[in-house]
Every structure is written in structure tokens, then in C-alpha cells.
Amino acid sequence: MLLALSLLEESFPRELARLLEVSLNGVQQALRGLERDGLVAARLAGRTRLYRLNPAYFAREEFQDYLKRLAEAETQLMERTARLRKRPRRAGKPL
Numbered sequence: 841m842l843l844a845l846s847l848l849e850e851s852f853p854r855e856l857a858r859l860l861e862v863s864l865n866g867v868q869q870a871l872r873g874l875e876r877d878g879l880v881a882a883r884l885a886g887r888t889r890l891y892r893l894n895p896a897y898f899a900r901e902e903f904q905d906y907l908k909r910l911a912e913a914e915t916q917l918m919e920r921t922a923r924l925r926k927r928p929r930r931a932g933k934p935l
């Protein structure tokens with residue numbers, strides 16, 4: 841979960857569930873625990889709750905460096921994140 845969030849920078853539970861090929865309920869529970877522990881932060885965008893690595897985490901830079909090193913071995917995950925939609929759904933809609 842943390843590795844996927846570090847690659848995506850910001851995401852929502854359904855996208856993470858599809859990317860990691862796990863249940864939505866499992867993703868939501870994991871995110872709640874990670875948020876409670878201070879590793880991830882959430883914000884609302886309309887009705888969607890977006891998650892990212894917590895920028896206020898005390899060892900943020902070291903943690904991100906560690907996740908980057910771990911990501912090098914996860915080529916399949918990196919490929920799946922690269923294929924995700926990066927454009928608006930309709931003309932004129934911001935990213």
C-alpha cells in the first residue's frame with residue numbers, strides 16, 4: 841500500500857484496490873490503520889477521500905528514499921502505475 845502511494849503520490853481506495861488487485865474493504869482498513877499511525881494523510885476532494893504519504897511524518901525523506909529503493913524491485917507494480925489514466929475524463933475537466 842505504501843509503495844503504491846509513493847509511486848502514485850496521491851490516490852483513492854478504489855484505484856489502489858484495482859492497482860494492487862486486492863479487495864476494496866482491505867484497502868480501506870489498511871489506509872485507516874496507516875492514517876491512525878501517521879504514515880498517510882487524507883483529504884477530501886468532493887466526496888472522494890484522497891490519500892498520500894504524510895508530509896508531516898517526522899522521517900518523511902528517509903521513508904520516501906526507502907520506498908523508492910523498494911520500488912526498484914517491483915517492476916510489475918511500476919508498470920501498472922505507469923498505465924493508469926493521467927488525463928481528464930472529459931474535455932476541459934482538470935486533472
